[in-house]
Amino acid sequence: MSINKVIITGNLTRDASLNALPSGTPVCEFGVAVNERRRNRQTDEWEDVPVFVDCNMFGTRAEKVAQYLVKGLKVTVEGKLRYSSWEKDGQKRSKLDVVADDIEFLTARNQDQQQPQQQYQQDKYAPQQAKYAPPQNVIKAPRNVQSMVDQSLNEAKMANAVNPSLAQPAPANDAFWPEDIPF
Known part of the structure; x- marks a missing residue:
């Protein structure tokens, strides 16, 4: 059994270029810079060394995604190696490069422009497998939501024990009749 799977996260080194194969299949070519931590033998300190990875994406997804792939954008690319x-x-x-199956955008292109997620969702023909990071202003749910729900239920039970009239439903108002509705 063989497994050929690659996941890399880094910054785009150049704007994507969209070309076509002789068969007419669109191909999007882009590069990703990934940092590798290694110890410098001379100074005995850790340093980041960039590794440059060439990536390709094929088909209609390549056409759709190419317009969002600009230099400096942080992305996660999932795919397979091709020799x-x-x-x-x-x-x-x-040459060894990555054939991208999926791309996740981790940052917006520019703070003044719309985020890729918002622009991408407006396109009804967007591929379903592309993923984008949520907007930065999203409120994250607490990790222990169940305990918060249990605590709220316990507080409600205690309030009902103190004042039993809160636990019983209000008596129905006999003065209200369906004929009173104006329509």
Whole structure:
């Protein structure tokens, strides 16, 4: 059994370019910079070393996503590795890149512009597998919601025990008749 799965998170190194294969299939090409932490042997301190990863996405999703992939945007790319080899000027060359299956935007392109999530949701033909980060002003629910619900129920029971009239429903008003409704 073989597994070919890659997940990387980093910043886009350039704006995406949208091209087409000879068959007519759209292909979106972009690069992602991922930091690798390693210890510098000379100074004995940790430092970030960038690793540059070339990525491709194919099909109609590539057309839709390409307009949002701009330099500096932080993304998570999920996909698979692909090995390519060719010969140029008599020398053999090879390359390992990522074929993206899914892209998640982690930051907006610019604070003055709409976030990609809002723009993307306006497009009714947007691919269903693309994911975007929620807006920054979302209020997060507490981790222990069940205990808060239980506490509220206990407080209501205690209030009913102190004042039993709160626990019983109000008597029906016999003065109200369906004929009193004006329609």
